[in-house]
Amino acid sequence: MAEAIRRADAYADAGADAILVHSKSSTFDELHAFASTWNMAKPLVIVPTIFPDVTETELEKAGFKLVIYANQLLRAIIKTSRESLEVLRKGQAAAHLADRIVSMKDVYQIVGVSQLESDERKFLPVGADDVTAVIVAAGFDKNLMPLIKDRPKCLLDIKGKSILEHQIAALNECNIKR
Known part of the structure; x- marks a missing residue:
């Protein structure tokens, strides 16, 4: 405890705006003792991940000014996501999630x-809606032979569409139509 107080004092003396205290203990006892010993020169911050039953009221009474719920929301999202995916898997339609979203x-x-x-x-x-594009579609690259023997490289087929068609589609998705 003395070492924790010494470090907190050093941080406070160095200009820290607040002191975040953490403990490997699975109970609140050690941090409660720290808070009762601390001179309150700077506000105390706590991350109560491993002692979830301690209430904000208890933390405030102990002297903590800020509580950080570091991963509780993420863990709740993961659980809800898993449950929602299971509903979708069973029901095979988004309508089965209507009351959950x-x-x-x-x-x-x-x-x-x-x-x-x-x-x-x-x-x-x-006039941003009037954005136009120029696609440079010419050029020769001998490394592409024999692929471009009978056509410009912009007309090479990639999954059923030419490179030029892919470029135009990408621009159209950005609302560039001319």
Whole structure:
């Protein structure tokens, strides 16, 4: 305990804004003892992963000012994802998840689509919808012989479409149509 206090004091003296304390103990006792010994020169921060039954009220009473739930949300997401995948596997249709998922409106609100649209109007250049592209499709590379013996390399077939068609499709997906 003395070493932990010495280190916390050193960090506080060096200008740390807060002190994060952690323990390998599976109970809150050691950290509670630390908090009661600490002079409160800087706020205490705790990550209560291995003692989940300790409440925020208990942590606050002990002197902790900030609680970091470092992985609880990720672990909940993993569990929910597994359960949802099992529902999809059994039901084979997204409708079976309807009561477990948020609306797309909620998704757009959370990820800030309206702010993005506002920023696009503010920062995209006037006439951005009129973006055009020039695809340089000429050139000769002897290393591609005999593939280009009877056609330009932009017309080489890749999975049923020419390289040029793939480039045009990629540009079209970016709303570049001319």
